[in-house]
Amino acid sequence: MNAEIVVIGTELLLGQIIDTNAAYMAEELNKIGVGVLYKSTVGDNAGRMREVLSRALERADVVITSGGLGPTEDDLTRQIAAQVTGRQLVLHPELLAQIQQIFAQRQMPFTENNIQQAYIPEGALPIENPQGTAPGYIIEAEQGILISLPGVPREMKYLMQTAVLPYLRKKLGKFQIITSRVLKLCGIGESTVDYAIRDLIQTSSNPTIGLLAHLGQIDIRITAKADSADEAAQRIGELEAKVRERLAGQIFGADHETQESVLVRLLQEHQLSLAVAETNTGGRISQRLTGVPGIDAVFRGGVVLTDRASYQRLLSLSEDAFESHDLISLETAKRLAYMVKDCCGATLGLGIAGYRQSRDGQIIDPAVPSFLAIHMTEGEYITKDYYISGPAELVQTRVTTIALEMLRRAILGLEKS
Known part of the structure; x- marks a missing residue:
């Protein structure tokens, strides 16, 4: 029908x-x-x-x-x-x-x-x-x-x-069950995902595989048709295992899981806590995290830096040192991560140093850097820098997605300093 x-x-x-x-x-x-x-x-x-x-x-x-x-x-x-x-x-x-x-x-x-x-x-x-x-x-x-x-x-x-x-x-009368499972990935392009599992997409008819690209995220939907829920789940499980074998490190969750819910669970499982210092993300990381149940046990706090004075207070630099300091740099991101971790008493600190957008929503330059740093429990840093262009909304969303994925991979040992 x-x-x-x-x-x-x-x-x-x-x-x-x-x-x-x-x-x-x-x-x-x-x-x-x-x-x-x-x-x-x-x-x-x-x-x-x-x-x-x-x-x-x-x-x-x-x-x-x-x-x-x-x-x-x-x-x-x-x-x-x-x-x-x-x-x-x-x-x-x-x-x-x-x-x-x-x-x-x-x-x-x-x-x-x-x-x-x-x-x-x-x-x-x-x-x-x-x-x-x-x-x-x-x-x-x-x-x-x-x-x-x-x-x-x-x-x-x-x-x-x-x-x-x-x-x-x-x-x-007797009807078939149609069930889907959605695997979610970050930090990888749609074409790369397609290349990794193209043969599975081409040869699988039940279950079928489909890709859907979001901003900074790729969904792999595996859909099976069967006479019972158990049979459909078995069909999906067999194909899911093959997909995970090829893309394991990139898959952050499945179905209704979100980046933030997965991150909170990992923080709880590893008995870690987090503090964040944001600039060009405009507080979005803290906003997404604080909507997750159980966040109070693992999130020690967040700050959003909006001007030079707020930078200077958190960086705890003298006037002379601050004047010679490059605010948009990897060193600033590292110091922000260290200071916010120390101030909030967390075991992990995330610092982001990036250009804030102008009032009309356009960034200052066609492609400007965002520097990200995580201060780990052992004292080492995991760092990344990204060049992103576009309106403020786009930059905030992409940098937030990158930061949450970076934290997940750092906790799991998939990112190295």
Whole structure:
């Protein structure tokens, strides 16, 4: 069985709202073995909606729509769904009673236009919506199955779990499990990853392997289809072992793990603590770390240096020595790492010396250096320097990613001084 998702709403095409519904629906459908072949977005226009839904029913076994079920003039989904399946809209008394009950419970006035939400295409299976006032429905038409759900994400998710997925499972009978595992890498380019595992990508059909590049991060997605969760996990595990054998040092985590959550876990496991001194990252390293549960036990503190005076205070240099000191240098990064570690009483200190961006978001030079240093427990330093160009947001994100990966590798002994 294959499906198409149609997301409805002019606000989506205008960029006023980001569509998260389609991603959720696609993931849930894939879990039960329904492959999503197409996703369409259409505005609140009757002609275009009719065209999109008609085409979707021609090329998919199941079409699921999201949005356009409200009480206003531009909520057209139920009318168009009835037209493309050759049906009339009929009032469903039970749905009307449920909608009126919700208004009464919320002590809100029930206006006449809300009655239209209780109309569904003739012969459709109603889906009550206790989370809101826009019910859904399922049409089993000659062209295929058409399912309409509200656009409010909370309501859509509830109806997917309680009505749509159970319905589709019954239609499928014995269905296959589709499971994925995502391996996450930093400090390596997409082309390098592709080159390392290209033969696995080309020869593996179940599981399959796909690559996805983010800013400073590469994801390797391994997806298996099987009759049971255990069989799918076994298939994934066998291929994952081959991938890890080739890229072990570069893989920092999997699935829902983040750089910061992995780093906090490693600090806990190795009984280490960390303090950081940031410049051109603007406090992003501290921000990401402090959002991780358990951070209080391993993070001793962080400072963000914004001007020469703050540099001088942390570096603890005399006026003469400070005047002759190159602030953007490896030596500064090392001294920052040492001083912040000492001031905060941590076992590891991270120092970053880099150019801060101008107010318009552009860096001072097309490519300027960022110097990073980690002061280790034994007293040695691990250092790196990177030349990065681009807007402030890009530089902050990339240097933060580099620093977190550098710390991970240092703790594991993968980085040498």
